[in-house]
Amino acid sequence: MKIRLMVMTLCLACISLAGCWDRTEINDLAIVTGLAFDRGKDDRLIQLTVQIFIPKSQKGDSTDGGSAGESPHTIVRYEEGYNAADALSKLQRTTSRKLFWGQCKVFIFSDAVATAGIREHFDFLVRHPQPRERAFMFVSKGKASEALRLLPPMERTSAEVLRELAKNKIGIGVTLEELSIMLKGESRSAVLPIIRILPPEKPADSLQTNPFILGTAVFKKDKMIGEISEKVTRGVMWIRNDIEEYTVTFRPDQHQGDVSLNPVKASVKLIPKIEGNKWKMTIKVRTEGDMIQNGTLSNPMNPDFLNQLEQAFAEDVQGRIQLALREVQQGLKADIFDFAQAFQGKYPRQWEQAKDRWEELFPKVEVRTDVKAYISRPGLTNSPGGVTEEEVSDS
């Protein structure tokens, strides 16, 4: 009995006397929603900007409606330092609450920082226990902190806008984990979406707008070597099999008017082949979509017309892929399609020998595209809408 009592008191003492619990109330936390990396005043320094959520701003929403919209939901703090950790510790000095990274889901590098190389910062993000692996990464055109300063009219924070956009897979969405895999992969190249700021509706309050994704930054190793336009990005997404919900619009030959398909589903296979000294790659695409707009005067239930449509669809996809190949394979010479992975998987021995020469080998890889496109459903109506039967052409 005595021993039991002693053990019990000891246990209780352990719990209550430790004093320095790591207990933190939510009231003592500054919830960081986004983090931006910018170049500092001189080359050695970087400037870190955090977007912090203000809990008070939510309070009034339900009770006194009108005035709540005025007060901003976030504030922005920034500080310079030798590296991210240093800047953050300085940042903590000016913030009354403990910076809390657990919910930070957006990291933005300015293009200047990205060109200089993100390895150092990237190491901080993967090493520090708090940032999430599932946070999304971006490159901003111009200063990265600008995007965090915005007070979007729709979402609570501009970081949330970016997160939602990346999540919807409209453009390329890359998480911290995916970036890590890309940078470590055989091809040593990566892509990140580029964000720009939507021009505000009323020029007076320039903050009442939100950032959006347009174009893609291409990385070789940890340095940004260039960017590709939105159109090329589409082609890249086809090859990378990132296409999820996506509208394709094309004009079939010999017809007036455009046809749009949505949602487009695609399966893409990369089939590598080494013949003697020649490295070849076949991109096999099988895609299908539903018609949502028919600008022509033909009936899609007509098999001839359907054939023409499917051919035109295939050509359109092929055109996009080839554009992407031209820009990226020949122009930037960065293997963001991960051909390297495909070769490594099928020809591990040859790959071991050629690995170091991959950079010069990659632009020379012969790429053949093989697109099979189908239109599976004509939508809710057969014949073109808004015209009489007589006007519908036969082919």
Place this chain on the structure above:
Amino acid sequence: MKLLSLIRFLRKPLKTTKTEHLDRPQQPAAKQSRQIMYSDLQQNLDKLRSIYSNCSDIIIRSFVIGGHTQAIMMYIEGLADSESIEEHLFVPLIEGEAGDGQDLAYLKKRITLAQIMEFNTFEQCVEFLSNGYPILIVDKITQGLAFGLSKWEKRAIEEPSAEAGIRGPREGFTETLRVNTSQIRRIIKSPHLKMESITMGEYTQTRTVIAYIDGLADLTVVDEIKKRLQEVQIDGILESGYIEELIRDHPFSPFPLMLNTERPDVACSNLLEGRVAVLTEGTPFVLVAPITLFSLMQTQEDYYQGYWYGTMTRLLRYCFTLISLLLPSFYVAVLTFHQEMIPGSLLVSMASSREEIPFPALVEVIIMEVFFEALREAGIRLPKQIGAAVSIVGALVIGQAAVQAGLISAPMVIVVALGGISSFMIPRYVAGIAIRMLRFPLMMLAGTLGLAGIMMGLILIVLHLCKLRSFGVPYLASITNPQLKELKDVLFRSPWWMMNTRPRLTGGYNKYRQGNRQMSASWEEEE
């Protein structure tokens, strides 16, 4: 061994009470008169008068049998049926139809009553009197007669209020032991149903009945219960709760090791599964032992309403039991230690609602839980008319005003309310109390050590549950030996035609409860 050590534990306090009794100058009346009656009527009368001195409810009537033999009739007012005494005793005795009173055997023959008992000590005499039997003592005879004419005011059989249900019998046990035993006997008519009687309590002389079905119940358990009941020496037993506490295993555990029920059908279903029931005079609550943790999760209605309903509600009950035990502490732990676990948008709204709360989450939750317990307790004690007022005030004060005043955050109100209401999902009130009590240490652990603390607490609780034995039956019996056969009435309620065997540990003596191959027979019919 365990049982032995427990009995030893029980004995200790009992011994001390015994010696105290011996030191006292005045001895209890019931103990005093273990002596044979005198042949002289006057002596007997004096003795009984001294035993029942200052008892205004004792009625002593002297009269003459058949014209020449002196006799007295004694009974306690309100316990005996005075009209019948007049009709069946005084009329034949005084008017001489029952002879002249010299011959007791002849008297017995002439009196038209079903139950006539003889006694020859004062102790028996007192016992009969206090049970409401009128007694007759005749001059020159050292024996007395007691007549089965006891009759007192009692509550009618009513619907059990603590165990309500939609389908099933509406009768509940009452305060009268004999009514209760008759209710059981009416359901189980077999003579294998045994009812052994034991009297407990120095002053109350409370009668208890151990009921079991011979051939189903484990007789060692019956003997053990009998032994423990006999060991109890106490001044009075007012409710079966006394007995439960005095004879249970593990006296310090918060978990109930005996079931209490107000319903004859529940008691009978347990008897049929080989368990033992202890009925107590003066209370409608009947104890059932041995039980497992899962007995506390079953209600009679699981078995009456169809197995889909039974299975669904049972699973629901398990879920809500866990919610009730863990939700408040989980909330505290996540809020103070593991903010990363909360989805982003939820954290943001929680942060907003907690922004102006002056207390840490742990203090907040304890305030609310104590409030809730107080409201619950006040609601039980108050008269019905005021009860409604209390719940309205409680809901307003706690629910609305506290949130608006910025003392308590709105999510906390939801958490506490949900946790509190979930605890009432447990069909046995006692088990609900245990769960509600265990919430508090878990909350403290959650507030100091986070989820790790909750885990530690849970491990301790499970270890404790593993250790518990109810009259030799492990408390977690059905799941420590996970066979489908054992789980048929634990996690889900199997259809009746599949519940062919009794629970292994209580009904092992007579394994099958249904006809041979009944289950396969029912299948064949369908095909």
